[in-house]
Amino acid sequence: MPPDIDPDIICFKHCKSNIFTFTVPNHCPKCNQPLTEAENLCPFALPPIFVNATQTPCAVILRPSTGDFWSDFHNTTNLHIALTDADGSIVEFDQPGLTRTVARRVDRSRWGQCLLILQVPESWQYEWEQQLQHVVEDRGWRHRKYDEDRLNCFS
Template identity: 40%
Template sequence: MDSEACVICFKHCCSRAIFCKQVPDDCPLCNSAIADYELEPFRLPYPFTKAKESPVTVVIRPSIGNFLNDYNVTDDLHIGIVDSEGFVWEFDTPGLIKDDFLNWENCLAFKIVPQSWTDHWDQILRRTCNNRKWSSINYREDTLNCFDFVLEFLKALKFEDLVFFSKEEFCQQFIIPKIQDALKFITIYRKLRDADYFVAS
């Protein structure tokens, strides 16, 4: 985790949460020295991961930039698949891409299947990637893109707990809840870029 992305939360003199990168000696609300807490300081869970450290997952990232510094809710997202060895497979304008680690240092990962499905995951991924459909000449931004590649793979898995019938349903089940949690962290993180603390209203 980037040390700059550390966000700490605590409560001192009232029920209002104080967020900071480092706990201050004096309370920002009452200005008294902090001897005890209403809520002990704890580090907010960091929602992002490096794709190579999240094998057997589906991963998303902004198409341009990264979540922490650049992402807005109207921005396009890019999606890929991580195999059991941590290699990222994605479909984009150049066609099928493997192992573009630098662009997947700050992403959201979705664990879709249990550990026992790892071999099947890799087998279906190889089969999906071998389809000539995923060549650069077939890429279409709106009709045959990274999302279509991932959804075709997931449907081919035939995992019984994974039920969706459209891109919209997949987004509702998996992507939107994770993005909403990440946005809470992003909002606080950005407020702390130019301030020592942020007090929740």
């Protein structure tokens, strides 16, 4: 599977439990009974839980600071939050300060698997763009102001 495509999460019901897997196994992971003999298994794929940031305009997005959710995430992993504009460009605050990376130059390996926290309704996109531009132009978000613990992407 290509690295920019997330695997589907498959759900099916067996032995009075909802089972979640990436593929339907031959045997139930809970009771170890063969699933070939199961009636009414009816597996289905859940909707994708991650978004590609550059294809999600006017949004607040979240990703692990390093790696991705499927391979590298643990409950102690640092997270990185950013905003997208109407064109899918990324606005983020990190060690280099506040930066805007146009969508066509975004590192897809870093921003291809994000959680969507909030997406602005289309009727508010103009206001979102105006406020985002105002923040980008504000000198208070320069690199020398960045502090990993006190003034970071979550501040």
